[in-house]
Amino acid sequence: MQDTRFVGQHFNKFPFDADLTDYILTTLSDIHSLGNFIFSSRFVYDVFESRRISVLRAVVSNHLGPVAPQAMRLFKVMDDIKSYWHGWLAPVPVSKLPREDDLRNGLHITLREARILAANHDVIQQLEALYSWREKDPRSTSSQLTIKESERFQEAMYRVWFICAMYGRPAPANRVGKSKSKRLPEIMRELGQMQTKCLQSFEPSQLARLLEAWCFLSNLATWTIRAEFLPQKNVRSVHTYLVWSGPSTTLEAFQGKTNTVDRKVVPSMATSYEQFCEAFQLVTTPKHQDGVGILESPDESLWRSLRCQACSQIAPGDLWNQSNWSYLRGYLPPSQFFERLELPWWNTFTDADSLEKVCRSVPYPQLIGEVFSLRSKKYKHLEPGHWLCTDCLCKFLHDNLEAWCSSRKPQEQDDQS
Numbered sequence: 001m002q003d004t005r006f007v008g009q010h011f012n013k014f015p016f017d018a019d020l021t022d023y024i025l026t027t028l029s030d031i032h033s034l035g036n037f038i039f040s041s042r043f044v045y046d047v048f049e050s051r052r053i054s055v056l057r058a059v060v061s062n063h064l065g066p067v068a069p070q071a072m073r074l075f076k077v078m079d080d081i082k083s084y085w086h087g088w089l090a091p092v093p094v095s096k097l098p099r100e101d102d103l104r105n106g107l108h109i110t111l112r113e114a115r116i117l118a119a120n121h122d123v124i125q126q127l128e129a130l131y132s133w134r135e136k137d138p139r140s141t142s143s144q145l146t147i148k149e150s151e152r153f154q155e156a157m158y159r160v161w162f163i164c165a166m167y168g169r170p171a172p173a174n175r176v177g178k179s180k181s182k183r184l185p186e187i188m189r190e191l192g193q194m195q196t197k198c199l200q201s202f203e204p205s206q207l208a209r210l211l212e213a214w215c216f217l218s219n220l221a222t223w224t225i226r227a228e229f230l231p232q233k234n235v236r237s238v239h240t241y242l243v244w245s246g247p248s249t250t251l252e253a254f255q256g257k258t259n260t261v262d263r264k265v266v267p268s269m270a271t272s273y274e275q276f277c278e279a280f281q282l283v284t285t286p287k288h289q290d291g292v293g294i295l296e297s298p299d300e301s302l303w304r305s306l307r308c309q310a311c312s313q314i315a316p317g318d319l320w321n322q323s324n325w326s327y328l329r330g331y332l333p334p335s336q337f338f339e340r341l342e343l344p345w346w347n348t349f350t351d352a353d354s355l356e357k358v359c360r361s362v363p364y365p366q367l368i369g370e371v372f373s374l375r376s377k378k379y380k381h382l383e384p385g386h387w388l389c390t391d392c393l394c395k396f397l398h399d400n401l402e403a404w405c406s407s408r409k410p411q412e413q414d415d416q417s
């Protein structure tokens, strides 16, 4: 007969009893830690299994914080989109969708669903960090928003995502061919009305922040296209596609991950969905002044206190140092990089084509960092940490790029050998 005492002892190596373990589980701050913790020990896993609903509810709530209702609402429509989207191009009106208030007390969710919520929240947090970097503090790529600002940003971005998921989703690929259908104008008009109604379902005080989140997303899509991560065809359609596919697709494209872009859908997007970009403006603009934006004091954004080291100009959003050189790619795309610098020797430079390829494949921070390390005596007083406006940075690159081009040539040959 098996010695059950031994099995029990061996089984429970975890130093706490079930109640204390349950307490620890419910205080975990995020879903990723929960996943790691419950699979670390059979005993912990069994405790989790026996109290799954309450543990998941607590950890999801800890993870999402005050934006849990917005996150749950988005998840609910995305997870069961067929219930809310009848036929082709025909979502149900906003009055028939779950309301945020209904989801305030959480739902019964599975671990799989919690992981999807966590993945969505990762997207929102990465966008928040980008927003903070571009709008508040260009020195840091992690979010410098206050707790209040962070909450406002996340709430607005989840709502924009919700609108994209319900009323902006690209038509399924196999239906794109039908976009010449006679009924299309009628369907698009209906969809436009539904979208406007959805926007109008939010409090007027929330619309300024929705518009801000929307414009931010749209700017990221514009940047992505300018940065040439995608072929430069149908750029209007691509922009519409990115924005209306929602924050996750736009973020991935911004990061250069463009393999999720459904090229079968893109060509139809400009004609089918472009009109909707106006819906945000139409609904939100008249009430824009009433609401409070995302930042508590936009006038104190760090951008406003920075000056160009070379010409002393204050240029919010248009200053560069090593902390944001990576963003330059959407301002000065690889195909225009050398041309914009107006290098007098460029047309006669033998390796022009290969350098454009280098410019496309080497991250900008590395490229500009290398130019800095080869800068001439005249520029020794400038450091990579100094802020330069776009004009002064271009002048700096114009005057110092030749050394970099020459240095690159043997290195390229070395790379190939």
Ligand SMILES: [Zn+2]
Residues within 6 Å of the ligand: 308, 309, 310, 311, 312, 313, 388, 389, 390, 391, 392, 393
């Ligand atoms: Zn300057």
